[in-house]
Amino acid sequence: MPGFLIDLDGTMYAGTRQIPHAASFIKALEERGWPYLYVTNNSSRTPEQVAAHIRDIVGIDADAEYVLSSAQAAASYIAERQDGSRVFAIGEAGLRQALTEVGLELVERDPDFVVQGIDREFTYAKLEAAVRHIAAGAGFIMTNPDHLLPGAHGLSPGAGSLGAAIRMATQIEPVVIGKPSPIIMRYAVERLGLPAGDIWAVGDNLRTDIGGGIAAGCRTALVQTGVATSANVDAQIAETGFRPELVCRDLAELLERLDG
Ligand SMILES: [Mg+2]
Structure with missing residues (x-):
């Protein structure tokens, strides 16, 4: 089969x-x-949102259990590690929900991991925090390497393009999940x-x-x-x-x- x-x-x-x-x-x-x-x-949507999108656009039955996102895979990957459970996340609802769902703690200070996905409210302050956490020893995880996303009005920068700034500043390569x-x-x-x-x-x-x-x-x-x-x-x-x-x-x- x-x-x-x-x-x-x-x-x-x-x-x-x-x-x-x-x-x-x-x-x-x-x-x-x-x-x-x-x-x-795509790490921005929750599996429930992805399933709803499939139902709306494709017009077929779809359930969150039939979805695996890079955010969920990133959360599972961290949860399996023994290096800690405190996570500084740069991302949207899909990433935040995936991380907390497997029991990880979202923190602003002293994280064990920095996880970065697409974040359409990315700022210099978030970049600076990520860079400092990684320099202090936090692991660096990137949900997906896509550098561009196609949209209704043209191309938009993807998670990989935001991650490039963190990589440049830290000179550290992330573990890529997607x-x-x-x-x-x-x-x-x-x-x-x-x-x-x-x-x-x-x-x-x-x-x-x-x-x-x-x-x-x-x-x-x-x-x-x-x-x-x-x-x-x-x-x-x-x-x-x-x-x-x-x-x-x-x-x-x-x-x-x-x-x-
Ligand atoms: Mg595709």
Whole structure:
């Protein structure tokens, strides 16, 4: 039985627009009883908010239990460590909820870890605090490395661009949790409960979705509905060096090829 780790933006929806065949793909997985999980680098939304967005945009049933975000994976990663549970967080609701949900304490002083995700209220004061905490020995965790986010009105700086300021100031490299990091993929594979080799990593981004899938030992399927398009896919494969097992026009073609 195959399992699926499915990317959201560029794969299921594009911002507030449904991507064709996303709903019928999920319905087909449900009918066959094939397990799946939505895996997103977005740390700003809670899993409940992500599920609500899927329901609203794609028009299918979706539940928070079917979502794994980079914020949740970052929280699990810290909770597993023995180095302490005091966390200074730069991020939004999704990150804060994920951290407190696993029993970590959000603090402003003397943290054991600095965790940084997208924060649309990022300030010099937050940057300064993070830099001082890391210089004093706190671990540095970044939810996801995405440097740009596509939006309705153009590109916006992502979590990776904020993290770049912390890296520059501290000269310390963070532990990166989100795709293509194998850390989030390891939690995703665990949640599905299948061998990695039976799981398809599905997404529109060669560097994150396909790179992460390969790093985790999963099978990989690229859809050309987001970052990758039919016009740029060959150049992107050449540039990233990642060669997905399947290159599909969209989720409908992926389903056909799984059946073929
Ligand atoms: Mg995507």
